[in-house]
Amino acid sequence: MSENILQVRNLEIYYGDKRAVNGISMDVEKNAITALIGPSGCGKSTFLRTINRMNDLIPGARAEGEIIYEDLNLLSDQMNVVALRKEIGMVFQKPNPFPKSIYDNITHALKYNRIKKKSQLDEIVEESLRKAALWDEVKDRLHKSALSLSGGQQQRLCIARTIAMKPTVVLLDEPSSALDPISNAKVEELIIELKKEYSIIIVTHNMGQASRISDKTAFFLSGDLMEYDVTEKIFTNPSNQKTEEYISGRFG
């Protein structure tokens, strides 16, 4: 039996009076890649951003129900959101490195977490960059600006920056939609590699990407979780007609 890292129960998410997610329940598997797919406005990104409480930053946004992580409800008012975001990291659609050196991009947050020793920082920088499959490309220019990197390298740096915090869950919001095909392929390879150590949840509009890399796929439509199953099933013989229409490009 596979272990679950997150249990979502009756999750409803609102923007003001408008309900964006309609009471969804699903289990997210540990050390697996879970893809969230669906047309724009279906609630998948809203759901993703709720998992590490990024939606708290949007005025009027609120969530009801439960997202259970290690016996804690992430939506609880008592939750330490800063600590939570260390455990559940996030990478965004557009690479957003800090306008600092490659090295500082990775150590920036670590310093806030009281890791100051140079040797220890060096070690984490190398380890994170290696895990993000970027080390060989940047090891000779760690103190050059991160903005000098290509888009694909910047995105892998953002992934390195996220995993430097040693999270358990990594949320990816269309991480390679702004990348060229080769960079995209590298990021996909990297994501598959990362699931050995982390649980990955990825929002993607790229059906090929969802089918190539994910273990399970959740299809959202108008705030409802229409179908959630192993990816192979979703892409060969989905149970729901709407899923079939969406993945085969008949709407959306």
Next chain:
Amino acid sequence: MNTRSNFDNNLKQLDDMLIEMARKSETAIKESINTLIHQDLEKAKEIIQNDTVIDDLEHEINNKAIVLTAMESPVARDLREIIVAIKISSEVERIADNAVNIAKSTLHIGNEKLIKEIIDIPKMMNIALEMLSDSLTAFLKEDVELAKKSAAKDDKVDEMYGILIKELMGYLQQSPDKTNQITQLAFVCRYIERVADHATNIAEHVVYLVTGKLSNLNE
């Protein structure tokens, strides 16, 4: 709004090519049996030569299926439709090969007087071709029930085959000088029985297309 009308048109073309190929194979089987009945050696040679037309159609269908797979990234039902088109075209091509085999048997028998009028073989052929026609209709209409009904007729063909072979073996004892002709007629029975098997396979492909599950309708 249909967001993939170009792709849908191409899938439709694939189906049309398949139906055209199946019609040609059906005609080839009917004509081959006619050459046997009327000992029409010239027509038999023509059927053998014309088989390349059906082979070419199979290649065209396969090429189109490969191009669509590469260019359109089909998934789920779309993917099954393309895979099934490839598989059905191969069944239909083998049905046409049986028409060639029957025509060759006609040539082997040549102008030798037939041991009896050929009556039961066309009856068996009619059932096999009905199965082919029903299986293809089931494909176009995505009708699982019709596919199953078509496949169920295979038992009848098998039964007729058994009776005919037994009868021919009887003739073999009566007329040992007609061994060549009787053997060729037994082969023809076998070829028709194979046509029914291919029609059954097509019915199975239809079930897969519609349900996504591989089935065995010929147990």
